Amino acid sequence: MDMHTAKRVEIMIEAPLEKRLTAALEKAGVTGFTVLPVLGGSGRSGRWSREGQVGRAGMVAVICLIRPERLDTLLDAAFAVVEPHIGVVSVTDAMVLRAERF
Amino acid sequence: MSSIFDLAASNLISPIILSFALGLMAAWARSDLTIPEAIAKGMSIYLLFAIGFKGGASVAAHGVDAKLLTAVGAGVVLSFGLPLVAFTLLKIMTKLSKIDAAAIAAHYGSISIVTFVAATSVLEGRAISSEGYLVAVAAAMEAPAILSALWLVARGGTNAKMDDGLIREIMLNGSIVLLVGAFVIGMITGEKGLAEIAPFIVSPFKGVLCLFLLDMGLIAGRGLRAAKGVVTLPIVAFGILMPLIGATFGLAAALLVGLSTGGVLLLMVLAASASYIAVPAAMRVALPQANPAIYLTLSLGITFPFNLTLGIPLYLTVAQMVTGG
Numbered sequence: 001m002d003m004h005t006a007k008r009v010e011i012m013i014e015a016p017l018e019k020r021l022t023a024a025l026e027k028a029g030v031t032g033f034t035v036l037p038v039l040g041g042s043g044r045s046g047r048w049s050r051e052g053q054v055g056r057a058g059m060v061a062v063i064c065l066i067r068p069e070r071l072d073t074l075l076d077a078a079f080a081v082v083e084p085h086i087g088v089v090s091v092t093d094a095m096v097l098r099a100e101r102f
Numbered sequence: 103m104s105s106i107f108d109l110a111a112s113n114l115i116s117p118i119i120l121s122f123a124l125g126l127m128a129a130w131a132r133s134d135l136t137i138p139e140a141i142a143k144g145m146s147i148y149l150l151f152a153i154g155f156k157g158g159a160s161v162a163a164h165g166v167d168a169k170l171l172t173a174v175g176a177g178v179v180l181s182f183g184l185p186l187v188a189f190t191l192l193k194i195m196t197k198l199s200k201i202d203a204a205a206i207a208a209h210y211g212s213i214s215i216v217t218f219v220a221a222t223s224v225l226e227g228r229a230i231s232s233e234g235y236l237v238a239v240a241a242a243m244e245a246p247a248i249l250s251a252l253w254l255v256a257r258g259g260t261n262a263k264m265d266d267g268l269i270r271e272i273m274l275n276g277s278i279v280l281l282v283g284a285f286v287i288g289m290i291t292g293e294k295g296l297a298e299i300a301p302f303i304v305s306p307f308k309g310v311l312c313l314f315l316l317d318m319g320l321i322a323g324r325g326l327r328a329a330k331g332v333v334t335l336p337i338v339a340f341g342i343l344m345p346l347i348g349a350t351f352g353l354a355a356a357l358l359v360g361l362s363t364g365g366v367l368l369l370m371v372l373a374a375s376a377s378y379i380a381v382p383a384a385m386r387v388a389l390p391q392a393n394p395a396i397y398l399t400l401s402l403g404i405t406f407p408f409n410l411t412l413g414i415p416l417y418l419t420v421a422q423m424v425t426g427g
C-alpha cells in the first residue's frame with residue numbers, strides 16, 4: 001500500500017470556541033478537519049466531565065490531517081484562537097493513504 | 103410573616119422542588135444517575151417552546167397594550183443596570199479580581215428561564231394570572247447584561263474579546279430565538295392554536311419540568327461538590343443577597359410599569375435570577391481569564407436553588423402584599 005507522511009494536529013478546545021477555531025482554520029486554507037465531542041478528562045483545573053454542563057459547554061476535539069509543509073500555517077491560525085483559552089494542542093506524525101486528499 | 107412560611111412550606115413539598123432535591127442528593131451521594139445530554143436538551147427546547155407559546159397565546163387573548171413595550175424597556179434597563187449593582191457589591195464583599203467580578207455580574211443581570219418557568223408554575227397552581235408578554239421581557243433581558251459586564255472590564259483597562267460573531271451569538275442565542283419564535287407563533291395563532299396543541303404543551307408541562315429540574319439538581323450538586331475551596335463564604339453570601347437586591351429592583355420596575363400581582367412576581371423573579379446557559383458561554387469567549395467555577399457555582403449552585411425554594415415564595419408574598427392581590 002502506498003503510504004505518505006502527514007501531520008495529525010489535535011486541538012482540544014472549549015465548545016463555545018469551536019466555530020471560531022474552524023473558521024480560522026478554513027481562512028488559513030485548512031478545509032479538512034473532524035470535530036469530536038469530548039466526554040471528560042482531567043487537567044490543571046482537576047477532573048471534569050461533560051455531565052454537569054449546561055448549554056453549549058464542555059470541550060470538543062478538532063482533528064486535522066495535513067501535509068507537513070502546511071503545519072506552521074495551521075498552527076499560526078489555531079494558536080490565534082486557542083492562546084488565551086483552556087485547551088491542548090498536540091501534533092503527531094502520521095501516515096495517510098491517498099495523499100492527494102490532504 | 104406566617105404566610106411566607108406556609109407558602110415556602112407548600113412550595114418545598116411540590117413535585118418540582120422535590121425533583122430538584124432528588125437530583126441534588128443523588129449528586130452529593132455520588133450516584134451514577136444521569137439524564138442523557140440529548141434528552142436534557144430536548145426537554146429544555148420543549149419548556150422554552152411551551153412557555154413562549156403560552157405567553158404569546160395569552161397576549162393574543164388579552165390584546166397588546168403600551169405596557170408590553172414599557173415592560174420590555176424596563177427589563178432591558180434592569181439587565182443593563184443590575185450588573186453594575188452586582189459588580190459594586192462583589193467589590194465590597196469579596197476579594198475577587200475585576201474580571202471575575204464582572205463575569206459574575208453579567209450572570210446576575212441576565213436571567214434564568216427555568217426559574218421563570220418554575221415561578222409561572224407556582225402562579226398556575228394558585229390560579230394567579232400574569233401578563234403573557236413577560237416571556238418577551240425574559241428574552242429581552244438575556245443579553246444586555248453581557249454588554250454591561252464587558253463595559254465594566256473595558257473601563258478597568260482590560261480588553262474583552264468582543265467581536266461581531268459574539269454579538270450575533272448573544273442576540274441569536276438558541277433559547278432567545280426559540281422563546282421569541284414560539285411567543286410570536288402563540289400570538290399569531292392565539293387561543294385556537296393553543297387549544298390545538300394543548301395536549302402536548304400544557305398537560306405534560308409540569309411532568310417535563312420535574313424531570314428537567316431533576317437534571318438541574320444533578321448538575322448543581324455536582325458543580326457544588328467540584329467547587330469546594332473555590333467559592334468562599336462572602337461569595338456564597340453574595341449569591342443569596344444579590345437575588346434579594348435584584349428582586350427589589352424588579353419590584354420597583356414592575357410597580358412603575360403597573361403589572362398585576364402575577365406580573366410583579368415574574369419580573370421580580372427575572373431580576374433575581376442569574377443566567378447559567380447564555381452568559382457562561384459568552385464569558386468563555388469574551389473573558390476567558392474569568393474563573394468559570396466561581397460564576398457557574400454561584401448562579402447554578404447557590405442562587406438557583408435559593409430562588410427555587412425560598413425566593414419564589416418570598417417574592418410572591420411581597421408581590422401580594424404590595425399589590426393587594
